[in-house]
Amino acid sequence: MSFLQKLIHSKKEAPPTEEEILQQIIAGQDYSVLPEFPYYPRAYEDGTIHPAEHAVCACCGKEVPCLYGGHFHFLEHARGQQFQEVCPWCIASGAAARKFHGVFCKVKDISDVPEETQALIRERTPCFDGWKEEQWLSHCGDMMEYLGTAGYEELIACGSAEFLDALTALAEEEVSWDGGKAESVLKRLDGDGSPRAYAFRCRQCGIITGYYDYKP
Numbered sequence: 001m002s003f004l005q006k007l008i009h010s011k012k013e014a015p016p017t018e019e020e021i022l023q024q025i026i027a028g029q030d031y032s033v034l035p036e037f038p039y040y041p042r043a044y045e046d047g048t049i050h051p052a053e054h055a056v057c058a059c060c061g062k063e064v065p066c067l068y069g070g071h072f073h074f075l076e077h078a079r080g081q082q083f084q085e086v087c088p089w090c091i092a093s094g095a096a097a098r099k100f101h102g103v104f105c106k107v108k109d110i111s112d113v114p115e116e117t118q119a120l121i122r123e124r125t126p127c128f129d130g131w132k133e134e135q136w137l138s139h140c141g142d143m144m145e146y147l148g149t150a151g152y153e154e155l156i157a158c159g160s161a162e163f164l165d166a167l168t169a170l171a172e173e174e175v176s177w178d179g180g181k182a183e184s185v186l187k188r189l190d191g192d193g194s195p196r197a198y199a200f201r202c203r204q205c206g207i208i209t210g211y212y213d214y215k216p
């Protein structure tokens with residue numbers, strides 16, 4: 001084939017459409033093993049991804065044994081759409097974020113974490129259930145692993161001075177206007193209630209820390 005013929009030939013091949021790319025990603029999903037979420041390994045245990053019978057994923061259309069119906073934030077142009085439950089395979093591959101035009105978790109103002117890692121949290125990791133808009137923490141230039149919610153007992157039991165310091169600082173900010181005691185805020189922390197803390201572990205240095213919020 002001459003150079004010119006090649007050029008003409010290559011021009012005939014249109015770039016794949018959004019839908020074609022999506023179907024290609026879905027076709028590559030291996031349904032024989034549950035996908036792992038390195039930044040949220042407990043997503044299957046804590047109910048974020050829940051077992052479902054005869055459930056169909058809104059992204060790949062396959063019958064799957066479990067689904068995710070948690071937080072999803074639509075990008076500007078996709079506002080007003082309805083997010084439907086999707087399977088963990090479509091989360092891990094990025095197919096669901098692509099199909100619904102959004103992110104599972106917002107990641108803000110983190111300049112020392114590689115963009116690729118931030119994208120993994122936003123687009124390919126299920127989001128934990130925060131009362132207010134979730135904050136996925138980072139440490140040592142990496143996003144942290146989300147462990148779960150914590151109450152006062154868990155906070156003390158985990159023995160992390162960093163976690164206690166971080167929550168004390170937040171509580172001090174909160175009580176600064178009414179003269180209350182930060183400790184009394186911390187003692188009200190309830191892993192199943194409000195306020196509740198969210199615990200993260202650094203994948204690099206191992207420290208545990210987090211933040212708390214209230215039910216709106």
Ligand SMILES: [Zn+2]
Binds near residue numbers: 059061062087
């Ligand atoms: Zn799916």
Ligand SMILES: [Zn+2]
Binds near residue numbers: 140202204206207
């Ligand atoms: Zn660290």
